Amino acid sequence: MVKAEEGSELFCKYYERWIRMYKEGAIREVTMKKYEITLVWLQKLVPDLRLSGLNRITYQQLLNDYAVYHERQTTMDFHHQLKAAVLDAVDEGFIDRDPTRKAIIKGKAPKEKKIKYLNQFELHTLLVHLHLTPEINWDWFIFIIAKTGMRFSEALALTPKDFDFSHQSLIVNKTWDYKGNGGFLPTKNNSSVRKIQLDWQTIIKFSELIRDLPEDKPIFVKGPVYNSTVNDRLERYCKDLGIPVISVHGLRHTHASLLLFAGVSIASVARRLGHASMTTTQKTYIHIIQELENRDIDLVMRSMAGLV
Template sequence: MTQIKLHAYFKQWMELYKKDAVREVTYAKYKLTHRNLQRLVPDLTLDELSRLAYQQLLNDYAKTHERQTVLDFHRHIRSSLIDALEEQLIHRDPTRKAIIKGTQQRKHKTKFLNQFELQAVLNNLVLDEGLNWDYFILLIAKTGLRFSEALGLTPGDFDFAHQYVTINKTWDYKSIESGFAPTKNKSSVRKVPLDWQTVIQFSQLTKKMAVDEPIFVKDKKVYNDTLNHYLERLCKRSGVSIISIHGLRHTHASLLLYAGVSVASVARRLGHANMTTTQSTYLHVIQELENQDNDKVMKHLASLV
């Protein structure tokens, strides 16, 4: 056993195994775990780390965090302690049978709008002042792109003749040094068909721009919160429920499903790795549509008598 402090060991472990091995945004979460260890157990050493001490650490963290956040905190620490066990720095796994608690889950914002609510928002967009954030909102509403995917678009990604936009990169808005980054996964690389109105609008807006420069990101850094607050004000002005920018993606997918578009087609359009992701995310919509289908089936069967 060793008297090295838990937070010091975790810092050494994450710098050795995680730095430059995971995405910067993921590594930032490990650094947050380290800061919380320093705050909660500044003097706890590995040789003092019993199951009781570890459970108390989780309980203290859970007082101000939701269960999922506590679970992530636990997974980070446990991964480091499994290595400590293999290195014989500790002789028993203090995380065994740990109980994950947490505060009551907060009420989250509405995930999506219905067709009439979305139309009310779109009616309040200002689209006669050149390329602005209103066009950004319009594009996500019509394509279902992720926030980072829309930020990463360049004029060269649009094929106006064939009416589609190619998604093959994102904009890493979370890093200090922003720039282009890979897509979330291989399935995220895709061609998203565009309606003729969007084609006309963006062909005019981008015709004088450099083909390889992002159309929405200019000199200053872009923050997700800034756009969410902008959309919040727009929703209030439109008299509809407040949603986030990501909620526009949910709105897009939900409206397609209600319109009768197959789950497989929606999954491809959203860039989901598989249909299971789409089905689990929009289970409430699919179940509602299944109930409507059941009514149709019963009416059809009744007509055969």
């Protein structure tokens, strides 16, 4: 990277050069887009700020201005993406001191996010009304996500060789680039590489469905794929059946919630979903976990009362 003379380069220009040099081609495209969105906000909020003018006051003002439009966690992510570039600028001598030191993260109060999922009866109602034809269709896609809790991109990437029929399991080790030009991509994180156990009815159905399909080709991908295609189909089913309208991602939440209500441990649910840690599972399903804890308290009280 050519040293900018006396830090006179615009901060947004430096950041753009930085992400092209160090991030482009080294990170997933979806992550790269987040850095590019950060660049857009820099261009909007501080188009004339130069590296030489970057200090704790101007940096804090930048964070404060960004926080007006975003929640605290989003502002924290914005800060982290900028900080990596700023520290490199300090190392290069473009900036005398680290302006990100002791930065205060603010932001709008987060909206209450209650996940949408179906109860067991509603899910059963949906599954029995799917048009599960002798050939693969989008209803089978809905079916397999409901049965496994896979992410949309993970299910798209399924190939016949991912089914281990002898061990009644499904191997998840890749995703499909449906937002880009197609093709296989790595999973979201290392924990997303996993084996998901399947019930024997699902194993039998898919062993017949994929018998004559190419081993290494995606089962569900026949051309360009859009998330809205499946979500619209699922929405029509929900409305016709009089059950809550959920998205395909809501099927993943449904799968997890049914397991938690059935008494499956958080650790097992986290592994099945491919979460990086149990903390992610706990944060995502906090409402369900609290409900289960209340149920446990009632059980404890009844058990203790019976000891007298």
